[in-house]
Amino acid sequence: MNRLALWLDDRLGISAVLEFMTKKDVPQHRHTIWYYTGSSILLFFGIQVVTGVMLALYYKPTLQAANASVARIITEVPLGWAVRSVHSWSASFMIAAVILHLLGNVFTKAYRSPREATWMTGVLLLAVTLGFGFTGYLLPWDSLSLAATKVGTDLPKAVPVVGVWVTKLLRGGEDVTGDTISRFFIVHVCVLPLAILAVLGVHLFLIQRHGMSLPVKAEKQGERAAPLPFWPNFALREAGVWLVLLGVLVTVAVLFAPGLGPAANLMAPAPAGIKPEWYFLFMFQSLKLFPARILGASGEEVAVLVMMAGLLLVFLLPVIDNRPAERKGRIVSWFVAAAFAYTVAMTVWSLM
Amino acid sequence: MKLKYSLFTRRAFLNGLLGGGAAALAAMFIGPAVKFIFPPYREPDEVKLPAADAASLRPGEARSFAWGNKPALLKRAESGSLQAFVTVCTHLDCNVTYKPELRKFYCACHQGWYDENGINIAGPPPRPLRRLGVSVEGDVLIIRRQA
Amino acid sequence: MKAQLRLFIASAALAAAVLGSAAAGTANLRPQNVLAGASQAAPQPAAGGEVRPAPLTPREKVGLPVFLAGLWLTIAFLLYFLRLRVREADRVFRTGFYGKPEGHGGPPKL
Numbered sequence: 001m002n003r004l005a006l007w008l009d010d011r012l013g014i015s016a017v018l019e020f021m022t023k024k025d026v027p028q029h030r031h032t033i034w035y036y037t038g039s040s041i042l043l044f045f046g047i048q049v050v051t052g053v054m055l056a057l058y059y060k061p062t063l064q065a066a067n068a069s070v071a072r073i074i075t076e077v078p079l080g081w082a083v084r085s086v087h088s089w090s091a092s093f094m095i096a097a098v099i100l101h102l103l104g105n106v107f108t109k110a111y112r113s114p115r116e117a118t119w120m121t122g123v124l125l126l127a128v129t130l131g132f133g134f135t136g137y138l139l140p141w142d143s144l145s146l147a148a149t150k151v152g153t154d155l156p157k158a159v160p161v162v163g164v165w166v167t168k169l170l171r172g173g174e175d176v177t178g179d180t181i182s183r184f185f186i187v188h189v190c191v192l193p194l195a196i197l198a199v200l201g202v203h204l205f206l207i208q209r210h211g212m213s214l215p216v217k218a219e220k221q222g223e224r225a226a227p228l229p230f231w232p233n234f235a236l237r238e239a240g241v242w243l244v245l246l247g248v249l250v251t252v253a254v255l256f257a258p259g260l261g262p263a264a265n266l267m268a269p270a271p272a273g274i275k276p277e278w279y280f281l282f283m284f285q286s287l288k289l290f291p292a293r294i295l296g297a298s299g300e301e302v303a304v305l306v307m308m309a310g311l312l313l314v315f316l317l318p319v320i321d322n323r324p325a326e327r328k329g330r331i332v333s334w335f336v337a338a339a340f341a342y343t344v345a346m347t348v349w350s351l352m
Numbered sequence: 353m354k355l356k357y358s359l360f361t362r363r364a365f366l367n368g369l370l371g372g373g374a375a376a377l378a379a380m381f382i383g384p385a386v387k388f389i390f391p392p393y394r395e396p397d398e399v400k401l402p403a404a405d406a407a408s409l410r411p412g413e414a415r416s417f418a419w420g421n422k423p424a425l426l427k428r429a430e431s432g433s434l435q436a437f438v439t440v441c442t443h444l445d446c447n448v449t450y451k452p453e454l455r456k457f458y459c460a461c462h463q464g465w466y467d468e469n470g471i472n473i474a475g476p477p478p479r480p481l482r483r484l485g486v487s488v489e490g491d492v493l494i495i496r497r498q499a
Numbered sequence: 500m501k502a503q504l505r506l507f508i509a510s511a512a513l514a515a516a517v518l519g520s521a522a523a524g525t526a527n528l529r530p531q532n533v534l535a536g537a538s539q540a541a542p543q544p545a546a547g548g549e550v551r552p553a554p555l556t557p558r559e560k561v562g563l564p565v566f567l568a569g570l571w572l573t574i575a576f577l578l579y580f581l582r583l584r585v586r587e588a589d590r591v592f593r594t595g596f597y598g599k600p601e602g603h604g605g606p607p608k609l
Contacts, residue, residue: 022597054388074552078387081552229597233588240581247574251567260550366580373577380570 018231024208025227026234029218034104035234036241037097038207043242044094045196047249048132051087052189059139061185063178066141067263074260085257086250091133093249095279098129106317106336108215109324115210116318121203123315128196130279135188137277141181142261147274149184150176158304177266216325275350282346283307310339395420401493406434406486414450419495423447424484426495429468430455436484436495437470443477457481 009015026035058077060069073080102122105111111119138149153176156166172179212227228234276284286307290299313320321332360368396419405415406426414427419438427435427450439448439457446461456473457466465474470481485496555563591597 054385057389071550074550076553077391079384080388082384083388085552228589229592233585233592236581236585236588240578240585243574243577243581247571250570254563254567257552259552262549366583370577370580370584373573373580377570377573377577380566380573 020208021231021235022229024211024230026212026230027214027218027227029215031104031108031215031218034101034108035212036238037101037104039238040097040241040245041094041101043245044090044097044249047090047246048087048094049193051083051090054083055087056189061139061181063141063181066139066181067260070140070260074257081257082254085253088258089253089256090249091136092278093245095129095133098126099279102126103340107333108213109321109329109333110213110215111318112213112216112321112324113318115206115213118203118206118210119318120315121199121206123311124199125196125203127311128192128199132188132192132196133277133279135184135192138181138184139188140260141264143264143268143271144261144274146176146264146266147270148276149180150270152276152280153180155300155304158298158301159308175266216329278347281350282343285346285350288350393421395422395497397497399424399495401426401495403488403491403493406488406493409434412452412455414452417495419484424495425450426486426493427468434486434488434493435469436486438482438484440482441477442472442479442481443475448481 005014026032055073058069058073058080060066070084074084075081105119105122134152138145153167153170156170157163159166168174170180170183171177172183275281287300287303290303292299294302317332317336321329323329324332399417399419401417405417406428409415409426409428411428411430411432414425416423416425416439418424423439425437425439427437429435437457439450440446441448441459441461441464443459443462443464446459448457448459448464448466450457455468457470458464459466459475459477463475464472464477466477466481467473470483472478472480483498485498487494487496
């Protein structure tokens with residue numbers, strides 16, 4: 001075994017990576033627990049890839065067969081219902097982990113210099129992850145999927161000039177059709193995975209380059225406790241966290257497996273009580289609040305532009321909050337907290 | 353018999369337990385995953401056809417039907433009895449055709465030939481065509497798997 | 500080294516055997532109807548009906564909690580030994596074996 005390791009190391013230089021891992025350390029302070037969120041996302045993403053490939057062995061991305069193939073998976077294929085359930089739940093867990101990761105970094109101001117690029121690649125990763133959720137949701141092709149996709153691909157129309165083209169690009173035409181399924185499928189299984197790997201590579205490289213950030217207070221106080229080496233101390237702890245998360249995911253997935261609605265009918269009216277996935281609910285509810293017309297533009301158009309502006313602000317947060325330790329930083333924190341409270345409130349409201 | 357020296361260190365023992373536990377966890381997931389990836393496929397136990405299908409067959413004539421996912425052929429032999437074959441070549445699984453004028457089965461992939469009873473007579477096929485049992489019950493023709 | 504390998508295999512086999520019973524319980528966590536060939540009894544989603552994941556057979560009904568119990572037992576088992584390893588790693592770190600714990604001066608230097 002050792003000889004094999006030496007052979008590989010001579011040719012690949014793996015020992016440099018291992019040496020780096022032993023030298024890398026993780027600061028210890030009140031907020032160290034947030035450091036676990038990043039690797040949790042990686043765990044859930046890995047699970048998504050594995051279960052996704054397994055599902056793709058039987059899924060058929062065509063108008064006629066999409067819904068039927070999913071029905072076959074959950075009724076005929078051995079343990080297909082379990083694999084599909086894990087995939088569905090892990091998607092939600094992954095997005096929840098992404099949100100926690102974002103919150104942790106926002107409130108510890110991990111985005112301040114020199115980590116602005118890390119933050120920006122992180123926001124790109126957030127967008128890609130939501131893209132995964134959106135494209136994946138169409139694939140079972142039941143009436144909920146169809147309605148959600150129709151609405152979701154209609155929103156870009158609000159963007160001036162290019163909006164209509166974006167909608168046509170997403171749908172493969174003016175309307176949602178079988179072509180939309182094909183597009184969303186290849187985006188979900190090929191385009192977005194490539195994108196996430198590329199952006200994640202940059203994100204991880206930047207993290208290793210800059211080291212783990214310290215919350216502002218901890219930096220001021222100097223180190224109370226010595227930082228832990230990443231390997232083996234922190235890595236072993238992460239392994240434990242992964243085990244528990246895996247257990248929770250599988251338990252929930254096996255006990256609460258989702259069903260499948262009847263195949264979407266392109267001509268039928270939208271079913272009553274449709275809702276998007278939970279991570280889009282706040283947008284769903286906010287859209288309802290906007291009046292039909294504002295200053296000559298339609299309510300939806302203004303709402304979409306507001307949302308896009310919001311995303312841009314999130315992306316540029318490190319640039320906006322360039323004095324995080326001072327009063328400006330505290331004001332930004334309050335705004336972020338307010339925005340988060342708004343998001344939660346909208347989500348809860350939409351469920352009532 | 354008490355050993356003078358331990359066979360392995362405490363550390364090695366614990367490492368073994370940890371590795372074994374990890375292997376067990378992996379096995380708990382790999383097992384079901386393998387079942388998922390290799391789903392069980394059972395051929396049908398029997399296929400029912402309307403007896404009229406056979407009634408119209410004269411000696412030497414044949415009619416194809418589906419045996420699960422495989423093509424099959426119902427044929428009236430020269431002697432008048434009914435035969436059923438799975439028309440999949442025993443060489444490399446190509447679908448075989450029946451040529452009534454020659455009273456032979458022909459596989460186009462590698463020019464394999466079977467005679468009217470499905471025995472391999474020329475070309476690469478190593479075994480005769482698979483036979484299925486035929487019986488008539490009332491107005492239903494039952495094709496069964498043969499032992 | 501050889502003894503260590505033998506011990507590893509033995510404990511893996513033992514653990515697998517213990518969980519084999521759990522696996523046996525879950526062995527038929529598949530619906531009654533088998534694929535394709537058997538065209539009968541595939542619960543087709545009737546137009547307007549919702550398809551639920553295949554109902555569990557009595558064997559599966561027993562197998563499911565057995566699987567979950569086995570899963571959590573294995574996780575607890577692993578967590579216990581992981582904890583030992585973590586405590587050991589922390590102890591070793593405090594002795595300074597991994598090198599002086601640096602103040603947080605930025606990226607690690609290779």
